[in-house]
Structures are given as structure tokens and as C-alpha cells.
Amino acid sequence: MKQRLGIALGLALALMSLLGGPARAESGYDLWLRYQPVEEDYAAANQVAALVTGQRSPTLDAAALELKRGLTGLFGTPPAQGSAVAADGALVIGTSKSMPAIAALGLPLQGLGDEGYLIRSVSIDGHKATVIAANSDVGVLYGAFAFLRLIGTRTPLANLDVASSPKTRLRVLDHWDNLNGTVERGYAGASIWDWPALPEHVSRRIIDYARANASIGINGTVVNNVNADAAFLTTEYIEKEAKLADALRPFGIRLYLSVRWSAPIELGGLKSADPLDPAVKAWWQSKVDEIYRAIPDFGGFLVKANSEGQPGPQDYHRTHADGANMIADVLAPHHGVVMWRAFVYANDPKIDRATTAYNEFVPLDGKFRDNVVLQVKNGPLDFQPREPFSPLFGAMPRTSLMMEFQITKEYLGQQTHLAYLGTLYEEALKSDTYEHGPGSTVARVIDGSLDHHPVSGIAGVANIGNDPDWCGSIFNQANWYVFGRMAWDPEISARAVADEWVRQTFSNNPAFIAPVVDMMMKSREAVVDYMTPLGLALIMAHGHHMGPGPWDTIGPREDWKAPYYHRADAEGIGFDRVASGYVAQYHAPLKDAFAGVATTPEDLLLWFHHVSWDYRMKSGRTLWQELVAHYRKGVDEVAAMQAAWAKLGDDVDPERYAQVRDFLAIQHREAIWWRDACLAYFVQFSRRPFPEGYKPKYPLSYYEKMPYGASPKP
Ligand code: GCW
Numbered sequence: 001m002k003q004r005l006g007i008a009l010g011l012a013l014a015l016m017s018l019l020g021g022p023a024r025a026e027s028g029y030d031l032w033l034r035y036q037p038v039e040e041d042y043a044a045a046n047q048v049a050a051l052v053t054g055q056r057s058p059t060l061d062a063a064a065l066e067l068k069r070g071l072t073g074l075f076g077t078p079p080a081q082g083s084a085v086a087a088d089g090a091l092v093i094g095t096s097k098s099m100p101a102i103a104a105l106g107l108p109l110q111g112l113g114d115e116g117y118l119i120r121s122v123s124i125d126g127h128k129a130t131v132i133a134a135n136s137d138v139g140v141l142y143g144a145f146a147f148l149r150l151i152g153t154r155t156p157l158a159n160l161d162v163a164s165s166p167k168t169r170l171r172v173l174d175h176w177d178n179l180n181g182t183v184e185r186g187y188a189g190a191s192i193w194d195w196p197a198l199p200e201h202v203s204r205r206i207i208d209y210a211r212a213n214a215s216i217g218i219n220g221t222v223v224n225n226v227n228a229d230a231a232f233l234t235t236e237y238i239e240k241e242a243k244l245a246d247a248l249r250p251f252g253i254r255l256y257l258s259v260r261w262s263a264p265i266e267l268g269g270l271k272s273a274d275p276l277d278p279a280v281k282a283w284w285q286s287k288v289d290e291i292y293r294a295i296p297d298f299g300g301f302l303v304k305a306n307s308e309g310q311p312g313p314q315d316y317h318r319t320h321a322d323g324a325n326m327i328a329d330v331l332a333p334h335h336g337v338v339m340w341r342a343f344v345y346a347n348d349p350k351i352d353r354a355t356t357a358y359n360e361f362v363p364l365d366g367k368f369r370d371n372v373v374l375q376v377k378n379g380p381l382d383f384q385p386r387e388p389f390s391p392l393f394g395a396m397p398r399t400s401l402m403m404e405f406q407i408t409k410e411y412l413g414q415q416t417h418l419a420y421l422g423t424l425y426e427e428a429l430k431s432d433t434y435e436h437g438p439g440s441t442v443a444r445v446i447d448g449s450l451d452h453h454p455v456s457g458i459a460g461v462a463n464i465g466n467d468p469d470w471c472g473s474i475f476n477q478a479n480w481y482v483f484g485r486m487a488w489d490p491e492i493s494a495r496a497v498a499d500e501w502v503r504q505t506f507s508n509n510p511a512f513i514a515p516v517v518d519m520m521m522k523s524r525e526a527v528v529d530y531m532t533p534l535g536l537a538l539i540m541a542h543g544h545h546m547g548p549g550p551w552d553t554i555g556p557r558e559d560w561k562a563p564y565y566h567r568a569d570a571e572g573i574g575f576d577r578v579a580s581g582y583v584a585q586y587h588a589p590l591k592d593a594f595a596g597v598a599t600t601p602e603d604l605l606l607w608f609h610h611v612s613w614d615y616r617m618k619s620g621r622t623l624w625q626e627l628v629a630h631y632r633k634g635v636d637e638v639a640a641m642q643a644a645w646a647k648l649g650d651d652v653d654p655e656r657y658a659q660v661r662d663f664l665a666i667q668h669r670e671a672i673w674w675r676d677a678c679l680a681y682f683v684q685f686s687r688r689p690f691p692e693g694y695k696p697k698y699p700l701s702y703y704e705k706m707p708y709g710a711s712p713k714p
Contacts (some may be wrong), residue, residue, distance in 0.1 A: 018210075026653040028469030031212050031477055032504040035073025039508070043075055046157040048130070049089035050080040054099030058250035059137035063093060063144040066211065070148040085124040092124065092146070093132040093140055098401040102133045104406065110165075115219070115252070116165025117143030119150070121158060130160060138219075138252035139165075145215040152504040164488075167447040168404060170337070170373070170457025171487035172220035172256065173213070174302065175464070179229045185408050187415035188465030188472035193223055202247040209464070210251035216484025220254045220382035222459070226304035226341065228258040230266040233287055242294035254299035256339070261303065261323065262311040263287075274316035275326035288330045300336035301327055302375070302459075307344045320344075320360070321367040328369040337455060339402065340368075342376045342392055349558035352580030354380040358391050361374035366398035373400040373455045377443075378428040380582075384537045385412050385528040386424075388594075388604055391585035393442045394433025401456035403428070403446045407479045409463065411545055412527050413670070415472035416663040418641060419527045420520035422482040422494030429490045434587040443490035458487040472661055474656050477505065478520065495521055515644045522637055528603075530634025530671040531678075534627060535574070535607030539678065544708055548677040549669070551704055560624050566606070568685040572613050572623065574606030583608065602626075613686045624688040631675040632694060638668045673711040677703035 038046075048071050052063050064081075071091075072078040085092060085101065096103040112118060115287050117134040124131075132143035146164065150157065176184035177191035192205055213221070223241065224232045231237055245255040247595055264270040266284040274280055291298050305312025305323055313323030324340040331338060345356040357380060368374070374396065379387025383406040393401060405425055412419040416599045429443040440450055448456030458485040463471045471477045482497045499518045502513050531548070532539060539562045541549030552562045567575055583594045593599045600608045602618060615623040649657050676696035681704060683690070690696075698712060706712070 009404040026655045028474045028477065028656055028659075029208075031470065032152075032481055032501055033070075033148075033212065033215060034504065035070045035148070035152075036643070037076055038154065039072050042154055046151070047075060047089055047158070048079055049087060050082055050085075050091070051091045052082055052085055052092040052099075052101070052129075054083065054094045054101075054366045055097070055653070057098070057137050059252065060094065060098060062211075062250045063132075063137075063141040063146050063212075066141075066148065067091065067093070067144050070151070072406055074148070074151050085127050085129050088128040089228070090124070090127065091132065092129050095134055095136065095140060095143060098137070098140075099133075102131055103177065105131065105133075107131070107133050109133060110167070112139060112163065113165045115139050115142060115217075116163065117146060117158050119143055119147055119162040121160045130157060138214075141214055141216055141252060142525065149215075149500065149504065153500050154503070154508050166217055166441075166488045167449075167450075167490060168402075168456045168458055168487055170220055170299075170339070170455065170459070171218050171484065172222060172339075172457060172459045173218055173407075173462040173464070173483075174222045174226065174404070174459050175259075175462045176225040176227070176408075177223065178225050178229055183465055184225050184227060185406075185410040185461070186463070186465050187408060188463060188470060189241050189467040190465060192466055193244070194462060195237070195240055195563050199243035202243060205466075206244065206247050209470075210248050210253055211254055212470075212480070212686065213484065214251040216481055217488035218484045220251050220256055220299050221248065222256040222258055222302045222339075224258045226258045226302060227308075227310060228260040228304070230260040230263040231261065231695050232257055233263050233267060235289075235290065238291055238294050240526045241291075245295045245298070249297065254297055255295060256299040256302055257291075258302045259327075260311065261305050261313070261315075272309065272310075275313045275318050275323045281326055281330065284327055285330045288327075288334065288336070291648075292334045292336075298336060299643070300331050300338055300371075302339040302341070303327070304341045304343065307341065318598065319364060319367075321364045324372045325367075325369045328372045332369070332371050336371065336443055338369075338372045339375045339457075340372055341404070341457065342374050342390075343382075343404075347557045347559060347560065349564065352575070352577060352582050353564075354577065355580060355582045355585065358395060358585045361392060361399075362395050363394040364399075367401065368399050370400075370454065373457060375402050375404045375459055375522055377406075378425075379406045381477070381537055383411055385419075385524065385532050386427075386603065386608060387444050387537060389431040389433070391582075393445045394435035394440060394587060395585065397451040400443055400453040400455040402455075403442070403458060405458065405460045405483060407460040407463045407483050408475070409479070411540055412524070412531075413667060414546055417527060417670070418473075418475045418519070418523050418660070418664060419479075419669045420475065420482070420494070420498060420523045421479045422486070422497050423521060423524045425482065426494040427487050429486065432590075434590060458483075458490070460487070469659075472657055474505070475520070475663075477501075506656075509651050512648055512651040515648065519641045521642055523641065526634050526637035526641070526671070528634070529630045529637065530674045533630030533634070534602060534623075535604040537607060538562060541708070546708065546709065547706070548674045548681075548703065550681045551690075551700075567610055568682055570685060570687070572611045573627075573682065573685065574610045575608070576610045577608045613688055622688070624686045627682065627692060628679060628691055628694065631679055635668070635671045638671045642668060670711050673703070676712075677706075 114136045117139045134140045181190045262273045268283040288585045306314040328338045341359045345353045380390045431442045433440045478501045481501045485497045498517045514704040539550040541547045542552040542554045613624045617626045680696040680700040
């Protein structure tokens with residue numbers, strides 16, 4: 001009987017594997033927190049026998065629960081739980097206050113600050129143990145996730161000595177989520193915030209969102225769009241936001257709001273929103289007091305003012321500093337901050353849009369309150385596949401500056417294209433501003449160390465929605481992950497983060513990890529190549545920014561039209577930013593290098609210069625030939641990713657495997673579209689022949705008429 005059962009089981013297993021692996025469907029909902037069983041040899045060498053906890057708190061409970069969940073999944077059996085070390089192999093967690101055994105060890109916790117943690121192999125009462133120790137409960141929670149990451153990446157647990165604390169203070173997701181549940185530039189379904197269900201109900205998804213964020217050290221969330229609706233400041237909504245804040249608090253996450261500058265008029269019935277009008281300040285004062293009564297640890301405000309039609313202090317002939325300081329003053333007694341966005345530009349075709357934020361804000365350096373931090377996009381235009389770093393970094397030594405990255409891929413293929421943004425973030429953070437000579441990197445500007453600022457931070461425009469996999473695609477999850485990891489440590493490498501993400505999300509099989517990390521590391525450059533090579537920018541289709549539109553001249557503003565940016569003509573292509581005054585905004589030696597065509601890095605050539613079609617590139621090709629070569633290479637890289645993925649089915653469940661395969665097919669089709677449409681357009685200016693073996697499939701008029709969402713059949 002037993003034998004027959006065994007045979008039946010064997011048959012069932014064989015059938016299952018014939019049908020394509022484990023039966024459990026994998027939507028991707030678990031993100032990188034999958035906690036799948038470790039290999040036998042790792043389990044044999046690294047068991048965690050017991051979880052030892054001390055005094056409780058909501059955050060320490062969250063840490064213990066996560067460890068229990070994680071260890072059970074990873075090792076197959078739940079750890080014993082207790083309050084003292086009774087045998088070898090215990091994991092002891094807590095602060096010196098919550099756990100006497102940790103206090104007794106006399107660990108060097110001083111340098112960890114209020115969010116750092118220490119993971120160390122120790123001996124307690126003659127037993128081998130591991131401690132996760134911190135100065136605060138949230139430090140313990142971060143340490144718990146870090147410990148699970150060590151196992152997830154198969155780090156041996158003997159002789160551990162890890163100490164880590166975040167280099168930046170504000171590590172924030174900016175949700176561009178609207179009141180009606182839509183998400184501006186969101187490609188992963190509707191907003192995760194269920195406002196109609198609040199304040200009564202907080203869904204499981206919100207708790208899982210908080211866990212995911214805590215696992216990578218994110219400690220703030222701006223819940224609404226910077227194009228803000230004043231309704232988020234009503235008493236009704238403050239009650240809902242308070243309930244959300246309560247749910248996020250155990251995970252170390254503070255809630256912030258984007259505010260609409262004209263809220264005192266819209267909600268308060270005032271005649272003006274002039275920051276120097278005492279009635280306006282009084283309105284904000286009472287609003288802020290109301291918020292803090294409901295949310296004692298409220299983080300503060302994010303403001304998009306006098307930008308793309310939003311109201312702001314300039315409507316009253318006041319400066320950005322006047323506006324920011326007024327609300328900073330009302331937030332200060334509560335320890336709240338103002339994140340004031342520097343994303344401003346004038347609609348004047350004679351002014352280079354890339355110069356405007358610098359011209360507007362540099363004169364205000366030193367005029368902002370201590371609790372104001374200027375939030376600057378990584379590049380001076382708008383989240384392009386490649387831009388040089390914004391010259392504001394390094395130009396405002398007396399102002400706290402924080403980075404704004406976009407995690408959602410508005411300009412990099414949106415939902416479907418595989419583009420790992422770790423390399424983009426790394427490129428921006430490692431850029432040297434030369435503010436105080438070599439080594440004055442953007443990372444050091446935004447972590448506050450270069451000019452000794454107390455407020456430092458990174459914000460990422462979230463790519464999160466209600467889709468089963470949260471981000472619209474499995475590989476988009478890596479961008480949320482790397483954002484958090486780089487916010488914690490702006491100097492961590494994109495490759496190292498890709499490696500740990502792949503291990504936790506998919507598999508620890510080296511034969512899988514190497515090709516997938518390789519795909520990820522090349523993916524963003526592939527997008528640059530098939531969309532905007534050699535420093536081109538903003539040639540996406542108008543409005544939705546999906547697909548090519550170098551011909552696009554729709555819209556009310558000159559600086560929303562593609563030819564404004566690429567400037568292709570019979571002579572050549574590119575934007576002369578020496579003439580526009582932009583190059584001079586950088587410190588030497590950058591401004592000297594960028595001033596010359598030959599000394600400008602080729603990957604940014606057309607960003608800085610209008611260059612002749614026959615200019616000889618370092619490769620020996622003419623500029624025209626080089627442009628064609630890049631567009632072709634981008635498409636070839638996507639084909640290479642498809643070929644690599646085709647070999648990797650064994651390590652991935654069928655559902656996630658198929659999604660990646662299908663999305664790569666879409667990306668390939670759309671990369672061809674980009675290549676052919678752009679080259680069909682640019683050839684009318686260059687009038688140079690296409691290299692042997694290449695020609696766009698259709699005439700330009702075909703691409704110009706393509707409706708949104710459609711791309712040609714290959
Ligand atoms: O990139 C542009 C986007 C807008 C966005 C704006 C901004 C929220 O296309 O959708 O508005 O930037 O950053 O304010």
C-alpha cells in the first residue's frame with residue numbers, strides 16, 4: 001500500500017514537472033520577500049533554532065513576526081520562541097532597553113544612530129547565538145530584514161559582524177496618486193490607497209506595502225500627487241490619513257502630504273494664498289496643528305509650486321523661499337519638514353529649459369529655513385533615459401538638497417520594458433560635481449556630508465499600484481528595491497543590488513543569477529540606445545510619452561515640442577548648450593570639458609552640442625552612422641535579453657517566467673518601432689544613406705500616424 005502510494009506520488013510529481021513546475025501560481029505579490037526554502041547544504045550549516053525576544057512593542061512585534069515568517073519559509077520549520085537563550089543557535093533581537101541579554105553584551109551601538117543595526121555572532125551563557133541589536137525598535141526591524149536578506153542571499157551565518165546605518169535621513173516614496181484612485185504616470189493599476197474604505201478599514205495590502213518598504217529602509221511616504229488636490233487637507237481626509245499613518249507607524253514609515261498652494265483659498269475661503277499675508281499663515285498654522293493632533297509623527301509637506309500651471313508664491317510676487325519658509329515655520333515646532341520641488345521652467349522658447357531651475361534657485365541659496373529641503377530631479381529636464389546630473393547639485397552649498405528619482409518608468413518603456421534603473425541611479429549619484437574639488441559627488445551632496453546639512457534625503461516617484469505584482473511587471477519590482485537600497489546607502493553598487501534582488505526574487509542558482517544580472521545591468525543602456533542615444537532627450541510622443549515622437553509639435557508650449565529638444569536640421573543635430581548658458585552652470589573642470597565637442601562624453605554629445613552629421617566619432621564612424629549604430633544596438637540588446645531569458649525557464653515558476661518572456665517580446669517589437677520611426681524621421685534632415693543591411697520598414701508618414709498604444713507588426 002505504502003509503495004503504491006509512493007508510486008502515485010512519484011507520478012503526480014512527474015506530471016507536475018511535465019506541466020511546468022510547482023502548481024502554486026506566482027503572481028509576484030510576494031516581491032523579494034518570498035522566503036522560499038534554502039538548499040539542503042545551506043540549511044544543514046545554518047539553522048536558526050530559536051527566536052529570543054524581550055519586551056514587546058508594535059515594531060518589535062513586527063520584527064519578530066517577520067523573522068518567524070521568513071525563517072519558517074526559508075528553513076521549512078518555525079523557530080522555537082522564547083525569552084532566554086537555552087541552547088546553541090538562538091537569534092536574540094532587541095535594544096539594550098528591551099532585551100537585558102543584549103545590554104549585558106556591551107555591544108558598540110553608539111555609532112549606529114537611531115535607525116542603524118548590528119548583527120553579530122556572540123556567545124550568551126555559553127551558547128552560540130546571533131544578536132540583532134539596535135538603539136531603537138525600528139533599527140531592530142531593519143536588522144531583522146537584513147538578517148533575512150543574508151539568508152536569502154545564502155550568506156553563512158557563522159561569525160557574522162554586520163553594522164549598518166542609513167546615510168540619508170529622508171528615504172521617501174512619492175506617490176503621484178489622485179483622489180479618484182488614478183495614478184499620474186502609474187502603469188501598475190489603480191492607487192493602493194483605498195480612500196473610500198478609510199478610516200474604517202486598512203487592507204492587508206497596506207501592511208504588505210509597509211513591510212516591503214521597511215525591508216529596504218524606506219521611512220516615508222507622500223501619499224498624494226504633487227499636482228495636489230486641496231481635499232487631502234480637509235478634516236475628513238485627515239481622519240483617513242491618520243488611520244493610514246497608524247498602520248504604517250510600526251514599520252518606521254511616516255506619512256507626508258503634497259499640498260496645493262492655494263488651499264487657504266479653496267478650503268479656508270481666504271482671498272489670497274500670499275505667504276506673507278498673516279491670515280494665510282494663520283490658516284496653515286491651524287491646519288498643521290490639526291494634522292499633528294491626528295498624526296503626532298506626521299512627516300511634513302511636499303510642494304510643487306509655480307510649476308506646470310500649479311499655484312505658488314510667485315502668484316503674489318513672492319519667492320520660492322518666502323513660500324517654503326512660511327510653511328516651514330508652522331511645521332518646525334512639530335519637527336516637520338518641507339520638501340520644496342525645484343522642478344520649474346518657463347515657457348519661453350528663447351530660454352533653454354535646462355537652465356531655468358538653476359537660475360531660479362541658486363540666488364536663493366542660504367535663504368531657506370533649516371527644515372526646508374529642496375527636492376531636485378536627477379537631471380535638469382525630466383527623468384529621461386539619460387541626462388547629465390542637474391547642475392543644482394553642487395551649486396547651493398547653504399541649502400539642503402534631496403534627490404528626486406523616478407521609479408515609475410514614464411520615459412523608459414512604462415509598464416513592459418525591462419529597464420533596471422539601478423545603473424541610472426548609480427550614474428547620477430556617482431557624478432562628481434567638483435563643488436569642493438574632486439570627490440564632491442552628488443551622493444555626498446544629498447547625504448548632507450559635503451556641506452554638513454542636517455536634513456538629507458532621496459525621494460522616488462513610486463511605481464506601485466493595485467496590480468497583482470504591485471509594479472506592473474516583475475522586473476519593475478527591482479526598481480522599487482534598488483531605490484530603497486540606494487536611499488539607505490547612496491554608494492552601494494547597482495550590480496550588487498541586482499544580484500541580491502535576483503537571489504531573493506528568483507533563485508540562488510549561479511547559472512541563473514549571472515545571466516539575469518547581466519541582462520539587468522545592460523537593460524537601461526539598451527533603452528537609451530533605441531530611444532534617445534548620444535544625449536538626445538524628450539523625443540517621446542506628446543503627453544503620454546509612450547513611443548517615439550521626434551516629429552511632435554502638438555501642444556501649447558514650445559518647450560513641450562520635440563524639435564525644440566533635438567534641433568535636427570540639414571547641418572546636424574543636437575542642442576547647443578554652450579550658447580544657451582547651461583554649460584557654465586557646472587563647476588570646472590566639467591564646464592570646460594562640456595564646452596568642447598571633442599571633450600564632451602559621447603553619450604551626452606547631442607545634449608550639449610549641435611553637431612554636424614559628418615562629424616567623426618571616436619569609433620571612426622560619422623555622427624549619422626553612429627546614430628544608426630546605436631539605434632540598431634538597442635534593438636539587438638533586447639533580442640539578446642530574449643535569447644538569454646529563453647534558456648532560463650527551469651529556475652522560475654511558469655507564471656512569472658511567461659510574463660517576462662511576453663514583455664520582452666513587446667519590448668523587442670517596440671524597440672524596433674523606436675529605431676525605425678526615429679531614423680525614418682532623422683534621415684530627412686541628414687540625407688545620408690543608411691548603412692548596408694538596414695532601412696526602416698515603413699515610410700515616416702506611417703509612424704507619424706500610429707495611434708497611441710499601437711506599434712507596427714515586426
Ligand atoms: O515629468 C513630468 C510629468 C508630469 C509630472 C511632472 C512633475 C506630476 O510628465 O506628469 O507631474 O513631471 O514632476 O511635476
